[in-house]
Amino acid sequence: MAILVQKFGGTSVANAQKIRRAAERALKAHKEGSQVVVVASARGKQTDELIADALEVNPNPPKREMDMLLSTGEQQTVSLFAMALASMGQKAISFTGQQIELVTDSFHTKARIQSIGADRIRQKLDQGFICVVAGFQGVDEEGNITTLGRGGSDTSAVALAAALGANYCDIYTDVDGIYTADPRKYPKAIKMDQVSYDEILELASLGAGVMHGRSIEFGKKYNVRIHVRSSMNEHTGTIITREVPQMEGILVSGATCQKDLAKIGLINLDNKPGHAARVFAHLAAHKVSVNDIIQTELNEAKANLSFTVAQADLDAAKSAIEEIRKQVGCEQVKISADIAEVSVVGVGMRSHCGVAERMFKALADKNINIDAITTSEIRISCLVKVKDMDTALVAVCDAFELDKPADKRKTV
Amino acid sequence: MAILVQKFGGTSVANAQKIRRAAERALKAHKEGSQVVVVASARGKQTDELIADALEVNPNPPKREMDMLLSTGEQQTVSLFAMALASMGQKAISFTGQQIELVTDSFHTKARIQSIGADRIRQKLDQGFICVVAGFQGVDEEGNITTLGRGGSDTSAVALAAALGANYCDIYTDVDGIYTADPRKYPKAIKMDQVSYDEILELASLGAGVMHGRSIEFGKKYNVRIHVRSSMNEHTGTIITREVPQMEGILVSGATCQKDLAKIGLINLDNKPGHAARVFAHLAAHKVSVNDIIQTELNEAKANLSFTVAQADLDAAKSAIEEIRKQVGCEQVKISADIAEVSVVGVGMRSHCGVAERMFKALADKNINIDAITTSEIRISCLVKVKDMDTALVAVCDAFELDKPADKRKTV
Numbered sequence: 001m002a003i004l005v006q007k008f009g010g011t012s013v014a015n016a017q018k019i020r021r022a023a024e025r026a027l028k029a030h031k032e033g034s035q036v037v038v039v040a041s042a043r044g045k046q047t048d049e050l051i052a053d054a055l056e057v058n059p060n061p062p063k064r065e066m067d068m069l070l071s072t073g074e075q076q077t078v079s080l081f082a083m084a085l086a087s088m089g090q091k092a093i094s095f096t097g098q099q100i101e102l103v104t105d106s107f108h109t110k111a112r113i114q115s116i117g118a119d120r121i122r123q124k125l126d127q128g129f130i131c132v133v134a135g136f137q138g139v140d141e142e143g144n145i146t147t148l149g150r151g152g153s154d155t156s157a158v159a160l161a162a163a164l165g166a167n168y169c170d171i172y173t174d175v176d177g178i179y180t181a182d183p184r185k186y187p188k189a190i191k192m193d194q195v196s197y198d199e200i201l202e203l204a205s206l207g208a209g210v211m212h213g214r215s216i217e218f219g220k221k222y223n224v225r226i227h228v229r230s231s232m233n234e235h236t237g238t239i240i241t242r243e244v245p246q247m248e249g250i251l252v253s254g255a256t257c258q259k260d261l262a263k264i265g266l267i268n269l270d271n272k273p274g275h276a277a278r279v280f281a282h283l284a285a286h287k288v289s290v291n292d293i294i295q296t297e298l299n300e301a302k303a304n305l306s307f308t309v310a311q312a313d314l315d316a317a318k319s320a321i322e323e324i325r326k327q328v329g330c331e332q333v334k335i336s337a338d339i340a341e342v343s344v345v346g347v348g349m350r351s352h353c354g355v356a357e358r359m360f361k362a363l364a365d366k367n368i369n370i371d372a373i374t375t376s377e378i379r380i381s382c383l384v385k386v387k388d389m390d391t392a393l394v395a396v397c398d399a400f401e402l403d404k405p406a407d408k409r410k411t412v
Numbered sequence: 413m414a415i416l417v418q419k420f421g422g423t424s425v426a427n428a429q430k431i432r433r434a435a436e437r438a439l440k441a442h443k444e445g446s447q448v449v450v451v452a453s454a455r456g457k458q459t460d461e462l463i464a465d466a467l468e469v470n471p472n473p474p475k476r477e478m479d480m481l482l483s484t485g486e487q488q489t490v491s492l493f494a495m496a497l498a499s500m501g502q503k504a505i506s507f508t509g510q511q512i513e514l515v516t517d518s519f520h521t522k523a524r525i526q527s528i529g530a531d532r533i534r535q536k537l538d539q540g541f542i543c544v545v546a547g548f549q550g551v552d553e554e555g556n557i558t559t560l561g562r563g564g565s566d567t568s569a570v571a572l573a574a575a576l577g578a579n580y581c582d583i584y585t586d587v588d589g590i591y592t593a594d595p596r597k598y599p600k601a602i603k604m605d606q607v608s609y610d611e612i613l614e615l616a617s618l619g620a621g622v623m624h625g626r627s628i629e630f631g632k633k634y635n636v637r638i639h640v641r642s643s644m645n646e647h648t649g650t651i652i653t654r655e656v657p658q659m660e661g662i663l664v665s666g667a668t669c670q671k672d673l674a675k676i677g678l679i680n681l682d683n684k685p686g687h688a689a690r691v692f693a694h695l696a697a698h699k700v701s702v703n704d705i706i707q708t709e710l711n712e713a714k715a716n717l718s719f720t721v722a723q724a725d726l727d728a729a730k731s732a733i734e735e736i737r738k739q740v741g742c743e744q745v746k747i748s749a750d751i752a753e754v755s756v757v758g759v760g761m762r763s764h765c766g767v768a769e770r771m772f773k774a775l776a777d778k779n780i781n782i783d784a785i786t787t788s789e790i791r792i793s794c795l796v797k798v799k800d801m802d803t804a805l806v807a808v809c810d811a812f813e814l815d816k817p818a819d820k821r822k823t824v
Contacts, residue, residue: 016465016468016469020469050488053488054491054492054495056428057428057431057432057492057495057496057499058495058496058498058499059499060499061498062494062498064505065491065492065494065495065498065506066491066495068487068490068491068494068508069488069491069492069495071487072484072487075481075484075487076465076484078480079477079478079480079481080465080466080477080481082474082477082480083466083469083470083474083477083478083481084469086470086473086474086477087469087470087471087473093477094477094480096480096557098510098555099555099556120555143510143511143532144511145508
């Protein structure tokens with residue numbers, strides 16, 4: 001019998017009525033012949049409220065205790081969800097992360113899943129139960145409760161689907177699916193029917209933020225088809241799957257942007273092996289997370305090295321660089337605050353040329369200056385001034401016809 | 413090093429400020445040289461709120477899921493409590509019932525403790541931690557979360573004290589201790605300094621309700637001295653302990669009353685062996701809980717049998733009796749609704765006569781008619797009309813001088 005994992009986010013279980021509606025959906029799938037495992041998040045804004053409770057007691061709460069506290073939110077949802085199913089005459093049982101042996105490492109508040117002992121779920125499924133599992137949480141080797149970080153319920157759901165050999169994982173949310181661009185910035189954006197794991201990873205890490213990145217990595221690794229869809233209707237949403245041939249016909253699948261970046265340029269650095277490594281090791285020691293890195297050789301003796309950081313990390317980055325700049329012979333440090341990044345993503349880029357050219361032309365036509373360019377195999381990103389970001393995104397979306405279904409777009 | 417268990421009830425941890433105050437108390441005991449284990453209840457009215465959430469989803473929620481839900485209340489308190497201690501620079505760690513291996517039977521919502529594997533607590537205490545344990549909850553052999561029933565945190569605390577070999581268990585509450593009578597009914601009541609396990613069991617089961625009955629049974633079985641005291645001040649409260657010789661000098665330790673009872677009388681029953689047993693087996697099969705039973709033989713052939721039940725059970729009791737009355741030859745069933753019970757309790761009764769006489773005289777002096785009388789070794793109870801209850805209690809309290817310290821009372 002096919003196993004279906006259904007994940008309901010906080011907005012889909014925010015109150016009794018919504019929990020009952022979600023339970024009806026699980027029950028429908030069960031009646032249609034699937035063995036159903038539900039993964040649920042904390043209700044509505046409850047996690048935020050618990051965080052506020054914690055900060056009132058201790059402005060800097062120990063992470064282990066934070067996990068102990070926050071994990072209660074999901075535990076409440078799953079017991080209520082199982083009660084809702086019971087009221088519909090359906091056998092149902094809720095489980096904590098500990099009860100399904102979802103074992104993680106001990107990095108509290110951002111633990112990584114190590115294994116899932118899904119035996120008890122299988123047993124209950126075979127007895128006709130719907131199993132309702134608390135997302136976001138696990139337990140370390142010592143039995144301490146851990147959590148997987150914000151959005152971790154997605155990861156729980158996909159990992160559980162993988163562990164159970166489920167082919168599909170439905171992610172119910174308050175949007176219809178994943179759009180070619182953020183509709184708040186590009187109102188003509190349309191829902192993608194299909195997108196590859198790699199594309200969504202690039203889109204998510206760049207800020208599109210519909211799915212938790214690690215959940216996509218799990219899906220890719222274990223080939224779980226992830227269906228992101230609305231909890232309000234029965235429409236098909238967006239299916240995240242492995243790359244299929246027809247995806248290559250699509251030049252660009254989506255576009256995204258990210259603000260609140262700063263660029264730091266090290267001018268006239270000594271062009272010696274190991275200097276770049278030393279700079280970034282030093283930044284890492286100061287807990288500065290570095291995004292795009294661009295190095296250009298000026299001549300045999302000197303090079304320029306620049307990188308972007310989140311604006312929140314700028315002060316830490318500046319003082320780290322001040323400590324090390326003389327050791328690497330850097331003559332000048334140039335800071336550009338208020339930097340934004342606009343990116344296009346598509347596996348089709350691999351086999352099509354002309355994508356970069358079209359993107360640069362779209363920006364040039366709007367008189368937008370490109371500060372720097374970085375690329376991956378399936379992504380092109382341009383750094384621009386923050387004030388230009390929204391215009392740049394619309395220009396790029398229009399240029400790649402992200403308001404049209406994929407099969408209606410020009411390919412080159 | 414001496415181990416001290418401190419239990420804080422819901423009102424003592426109702427908000428951040430109260431949690432911090434309770435944490436300061438634990439810290440003080442730790443600094444004074446005790447190894448401290450805190451047991452905490454859910455904050456304020458949280459359990460009631462969670463029950464309301466459940467009933468909104470399902471008017472008749474499965475008990476297993478109820479336990480899953482309600483146990484989150486205590487889990488939240490203990491994590492916040494540990495955070496509060498951490499903010500004071502104290503090493504602290506919170507535990508669920510599952511994490512300290514508090515194993516119970518599987519009677520959800522009123523499970524009974526079977527064993528406590530306190531190794532992890534001992535280890536953490538030896539490392540200098542204050543351990544903060546979620547009261548009210550455990551886990552059954554299969555790993556399902558169970559709860560111990562209302563007031564179960566008291567039981568958790570005393571059982572943990574027993575498992576750890578702690579000599580003292582402090583129960584912090586919003587009252588100064590246990591009074592000789594309910595101060596709302598007898599304002600001159602005074603705090604008892606000491607009371608025996610047996611006395612408090614009689615007082616608790618009769619409705620005084622300060623401590624959970626099972627916690628007292630644990631205390632008695634494992635000889636844990638229980639100190640019921642206020643979380644608002646440093647005063648000594650009431651110590652519940654094993655019977656000591658000076659207690660025998662006290663005629664009556666306390667008085668209590670209970671309303672909402674009904675008396676059912678079976679008149680002219682066949683006086684045959686096994687008939688009473690058949691009646692009560694039938695009532696038990698109808699889930700009717702029976703309190704005092706009084707049987708009087710009328711002659712060789714006939715007897716009267718009466719008993720009290722909670723008014724809530726009266727309808728069930730009546731229909732159960734109607735089903736069986738002919739089989740036992742009962743000629744008439746007499747129902748007295750609106751019955752109340754007034755009781756005096758004291759281990760001193762064992763060695764003093766005249767207690768019953770003094771009680772009956774006190775009631776007679778107020779023209780209160782006694783409907784029936786039942787006694788145990790350390791208790792005398794009179795059934796009276798509900799309208800007479802409050803007057804009866806005051807009369808009895810005055811007669812036994814329950815407004816005076818124990819050593820200032822007349823003994824006979």
